[in-house]
Each structure stands twice: as C-alpha cells, then as structure tokens.
Amino acid sequence: MPQNDYSAALAAISRLLGPQRLRINNLVERAKNNLSGMLAPRILATARPADRASLMALLRICREHQPAIAIWPVSTGQNWGLGSWLPASDDCVVVEMNDLDRIIELDLEQGLALIEPGVTQGQLAAAIADTSFFLNVTASAASCSVLGNALDRGVGFHGQRHRDLLALEVVLADGSELLVGGQAPLLGLRDGATLIPSAGPDLLPLFMQSNLAVVTRAAVSLRPRPERLAMVRFTVEASRLDAIVRVLHWGIDQQVICGAPRIYDASSRTVYGGAQPQTAYEAFVGVAGAEKCVEVGVKLLEAKLTEVEHASSVEICWPPFDDIVDPLARAVVHAFAGDPSQNDSMIRSSFGREPSQLDQASGSGWLTGLYLVPFNTKALLQARAIISRLASKVGCVQFHHTFNVLSRNTVDCVVGLRFDRSTAGANLARQALDRIAEEFADAGYHPYRVDNVGIARAMRHRDKNASSFGEVLRRVKYALDPVRSLSPGRYDPSSLY
Ligand SMILES: Cc1cc2nc3c(=O)[nH]c(=O)nc-3n(C[C@H](O)[C@H](O)[C@H](O)COP(=O)(O)OP(=O)(O)OC[C@H]3O[C@@H](n4cnc5c(N)ncnc54)[C@H](O)[C@@H]3O)c2cc1C
Numbered sequence: 218m219p220q221n222d223y224s225a226a227l228a229a230i231s232r233l234l235g236p237q238r239l240r241i242n243n244l245v246e247r248a249k250n251n252l253s254g255m256l257a258p259r260i261l262a263t264a265r266p267a268d269r270a271s272l273m274a275l276l277r278i279c280r281e282h283q284p285a286i287a288i289w290p291v292s293t294g295q296n297w298g299l300g301s302w303l304p305a306s307d308d309c310v311v312v313e314m315n316d317l318d319r320i321i322e323l324d325l326e327q328g329l330a331l332i333e334p335g336v337t338q339g340q341l342a343a344a345i346a347d348t349s350f351f352l353n354v355t356a357s358a359a360s361c362s363v364l365g366n367a368l369d370r371g372v373g374f375h376g377q378r379h380r381d382l383l384a385l386e387v388v389l390a391d392g393s394e395l396l397v398g399g400q401a402p403l404l405g406l407r408d409g410a411t412l413i414p415s416a417g418p419d420l421l422p423l424f425m426q427s428n429l430a431v432v433t434r435a436a437v438s439l440r441p442r443p444e445r446l447a448m449v450r451f452t453v454e455a456s457r458l459d460a461i462v463r464v465l466h467w468g469i470d471q472q473v474i475c476g477a478p479r480i481y482d483a484s485s486r487t488v489y490g491g492a493q494p495q496t497a498y499e500a501f502v503g504v505a506g507a508e509k510c511v512e513v514g515v516k517l518l519e520a521k522l523t524e525v526e527h528a529s530s531v532e533i534c535w536p537p538f539d540d541i542v543d544p545l546a547r548a549v550v551h552a553f554a555g556d557p558s559q560n561d562s563m564i565r566s567s568f569g570r571e572p573s574q575l576d577q578a579s580g581s582g583w584l585t586g587l588y589l590v591p592f593n594t595k596a597l598l599q600a601r602a603i604i605s606r607l608a609s610k611v612g613c614v615q616f617h618h619t620f621n622v623l624s625r626n627t628v629d630c631v632v633g634l635r636f637d638r639s640t641a642g643a644n645l646a647r648q649a650l651d652r653i654a655e656e657f658a659d660a661g662y663h664p665y666r667v668d669n670v671g672i673a674r675a676m677r678h679r680d681k682n683a684s685s686f687g688e689v690l691r692r693v694k695y696a697l698d699p700v701r702s703l704s705p706g707r708y709d710p711s712s713l714y
Pocket residue numbers: 290291292293294295296297298301302314334355356357358361362363364365366368369370371372373430431432433564567704707
C-alpha cells in the first residue's frame with residue numbers, strides 16, 4: 218500500500234474528470250498484462266482527461282497535493298517492446314492523453330502541424346493525404362502517437378522522429394508553461410501564459426527522453442511529398458552484408474536513395490508476418506524525388522545491384538503497391554510513402570491479434586533492445602555474431618533483428634525478442650536483454666532508447682563518464698523538479714547515484 222493518503226486528491230480528480238475517466242481498481246491485472254512481460258509497478262490510478270483544460274486542472278491537483286503526486290504522462294501509451302504505458306516506479310498516476318487528439322493547425326505552406334499529444338500517426342497522415350506534404354511514420358500501429366514516439370526518439374521510414382519536432386509546449390513541475398524550440402516564434406503560438414523563446418540556448422532537446430516536463434502541444438514538421446517514389450527490395454546472404462553496405466553507401470553518397478532503408482534478417486521477416494525467407498537479409502531501399510530523377514535513380518540502383526553481385530530477388534515496387542501481398546513488404550512500402558494504414562495488418566499477421574489487444578491478450582510477448590552501431594561491414598557482422606551466439610544459447614526466446622540505416626555512418630540495430638507470455642519466457646527474455654546489453658557494450662555499442670526500467674542496465678555498461686552525466690542530470694532534475702513528481706525513474710540515471 219502507498220504510505221501517503223491520496224484519497225482526497227483522487228476524489229477531486231474523479232469529480233474533475235468524471236468517474237469513468239479515473240481508474241483506481243483492477244490496475245494490478247491491467248498492468249501485469251503488458252506485451253513486454255514487464256514486472257508491474259504499483260500504480261495509484263490511471264487518469265484520462267478529455268481535453269486540455271482538464272489536463273491542466275489535473276496537473277494542478279497532483280502538484281498542489283502534499284506531498285506532490287507523481288505522474289507518468291503518456292501520449293497513446295503504446296510503447297510496445299519497451300514497457301507500453303507502465304511507469305518506471307511505484308505510486309504514479311498514469312496520465313493518458315489519448316483524448317487530447319486535436320490537430321490544432323495545419324500550415325500547408327510552411328509544412329507544419331500543430332498537434333496535441335493524442336494525435337495518432339494514422340490520423341495526421343490521413344489529414345494530409347491529399348496535400349503536398351507527408352508524415353515521417355513508423356512501422357508501429359496507426360493508433361500510435363506522433364508526439365510520444367518522437368519524444369522517445371523513435372525511428373520512422375524517413376529517419377529519427379525527434380528531428381521532426383520544431384517546437385514544444387511544456388508544463389514544468391512547478392506549473393510554469395513554457396514554449397521551447399528555436400522556431401517556436403514562427404508558429405503563431407502566442408497564448409498569454411507561454412514564454413516565447415528568442416535568442417539563447419535551445420531548450421527543446423532537454424525534453425526528449427527526459428522526465429522534466431509534461432509536453433502538452435507540439436509543432437511537427439511535415440515532409441514535402443515527392444513527385445514520384447519507388448521502393449527497391451533485394452535479398453543477400455548473411456555472410457554478404459558487405460554487399461548491402463557497399464550499395465547503400467554508394468546510394469547515399471550519390472544521393473540516389475533516401476529515407477532510412479530497412480534491412481530485415483530472416484527471423485524478423487517471419488516474426489513480422491513476411492513470407493518464409495529463402496535468404497538471410499531483405500533490404501528495402503527508397504528512391505524519391507522529381508519523376509525523371511526517380512526513373513533514372515531506380516535504373517542506376519538496379520545496375521549497381523547487378524554490379525556488386527550477391528544481391529538477388531531484386532524487385533521494384535511502384536505505388537499504389539496493389540500487387541504486394543506479403544504483409545511486411547506491404548506495410549514497409551506504404552509507410553515509406555507516409556501511409557501507416559497497412560501497419561495494423563502486419564501487426565495482426567505478426568501477433569495474431571489486433572493492435573488494441575497487444576497488451577491485454579495473452580500469447581506471444583515482445584521485448585526490444587535498440588542500439589546505435591557504426592554503418593560498416595565489420596560492425597554489422599559483429600552485431601549479428603553477438604545476436605546469433607546468444608540466440609543459440611537461450612531457449613524459449615526467438616531472436617530477430619533489423620538494421621535501420623539512419624545516416625552514412627550510423628545504423629539503428631533493433632534486437633527483438635519474442636517469447637510466450639504464459640511460460641517462464643518473459644524472465645528468460647529479460648535476462649537475454651541484459652546479456653545483449655553486456656555484449657554490445659563490450660563491443661562499444663550502446664542503446665539510444667531503453668525500456669521503462671532499462672536505464673539502470675544501460676548505465677551499468679557505460680564508461681566512467683557516465684557518473685558525471687548522471688550528476689549533471691541530477692542537478693537539472695533537482696532544479697526543475699526537486700520532489701521528483703514527473704515520470705520518476707524515466708531515463709533518469711541520476712536516480713541511480
Ligand atoms: C510491430 C511493431 C513495430 C514497431 N515499429 C516501430 C518503429 O518503426 N519505430 C519506432 O520508433 N517504434 C516502433 N515500435 C515501438 C512503439 O510501438 C512505437 O515507438 C510507438 O509509437 C510508441 O508508443 P506511443 O506512440 O503510444 O508513445 P507513448 O507510449 O505515449 O510515449 C512514449 C514515452 O514517451 C513519454 N511521453 C509520451 N508522451 C509524453 C508527453 N506528452 N509528455 C511527456 N512525456 C511523454 C512517456 O514516458 C512514454 O512512456 C513498434 C512496435 C511494434 C509492436
């Protein structure tokens with residue numbers, strides 16, 4: 218039981234939101250049923266404000282309570298593989314902002330959307346479907362948020378999503394409302410209370426993967442829609458990862474390819490519902506731009522693939538992609554074009570259930586480790602060797618991995634672990650995640666995004682500078698949130714010292 222008496226505050230929240238928007242009972246069961254098989258913390262309540270005014274009033278009640286009530290804000294709470302909506306520590310009120318789902322403004326001249334936290338990638342992508350802009354979407358469900366994913370440094374088919382954030386409106390622990398982001402003054406956000414930043418340090422990155430504020434609105438940049446696009450698929454044997462590296466380095470250097478190419482290993486193609494693979498890796502590489510450039514670019518890429526050898530099953534996919542039946546390939550090509558509408562069928566074929574049931578229903582569980590790895594053959598083979606070695610040692614857990622190419626020199630290596638939630642699989646998967654972290658750290662590769670309790674694991678493997686990093690964060694946290702009332706434990710190495 219929590220040591221403090223929160224009953225009066227919870228009653229006030231219930232009056233504010235209406236009892237159906239505050240859940241206090243049966244939370245143990247709800248929390249236990251999470252896709253990642255995480256051990257559930259003790260949760261005070263889940264609160265689902267209907268609009269911005271109720272959110273602000275709810276935050277005020279939590280902040281003014283003595284002692285302050287800790288809150289754990291989520292946008293749509295579908296951080297699957299990383300703990301879903303679960304807080305990192307006990308006795309939080311989880312604030313679910315799903316219903317704050319207004320696209321406040323679309324500026325189709327500048328290519329900007331001003332959104333609330335509950336706006337989903339499916340919703341925003343559909344709202345701009347017939348315009349000259351598109352959204353950088355991920356492979357996750359259409360119902361996933363734009364904002365929560367970007368704040369957690371998610372990865373879309375056109376690169377890291379935090380780079381799409383132009384301005385944020387944040388509420389600090391003391392209730393101050395602040396607008397951050399160098400471009401914020403351009404956005405016409407001139408509410409009485411908010412401070413408009415001008416010259417000086419850009420505070421926006423401080424609120425990504427941090428626990429320093431509740432983000433209440435965001436300005437997101439949209440991408441100019443190319444005249445034409447195509448996706449080139451090809452496969453290579455595991456030992457010939459060098460062929461993929463050479464082709465993609467050439468494509469990036471010569472500006473023939475764009476976006477963040479995805480390279481799936483055989484196991485991930487099966488796990489994500491793709492056709493039974495014949496070869497080890499399948500790469501999806503995008504070409505986009507002016508019509509004639511794309512036609513020429515695709516031909517050049519095809520020629521390069523013949524030249525480097527070892528690439529097989531080369532296929533060019535053109536919109537509207539109607540002939541693609543493989544659920545994984547269908548989702549990937551549509552998502553590259555800014556349309557996440559096919560992701561849900563990929564998830565259905567992968568997990569055998571609706572995205573809305575991923576946490577609740579029993580069945581297969583999923584954990585992920587996300588690492589930055591140099592984009593060269595030696596590093597990719599080394600990452601592969603670590604994963605294969607551990608996979609052969611750990612029974613009951615299915616390992617798979619994907620390389621998302623973020624730049625000429627960096628790859629996001631996603632290691633996925635599938636297990637049966639009804640067995641001891643979750644325990645084994647958690648232990649395997651620790652082993653992966655250890656072996657990747659020994660190779661010099663560190664996670665860039667962790668599950669809700671993963672910061673301790675990540676810091677264990679960091680070098681000696683980690684304690685100075687933790688100390689600086691501790692001071693920033695103390696300055697902004699001395700009683701640790703916001704997302705306690707989230708990406709907070711300072712809590713470990
Ligand atoms: C099959 C499959 C494919 C996937 N593919 C991808 C992929 O391609 N790329 C990718 O990045 N992920 C992927 N995921 C993982 C995950 O589902 C997505 O990242 C998803 O977008 C995260 O959930 P969300 O949008 O609901 O964010 P949330 O869970 O709402 O937010 C994430 C975290 O950010 C913080 N946060 C959220 N909103 C706020 C706020 N307003 N203020 C303060 N803090 C906040 C919270 O700590 C929260 O826990 C995939 C998952 C599955 C199952």
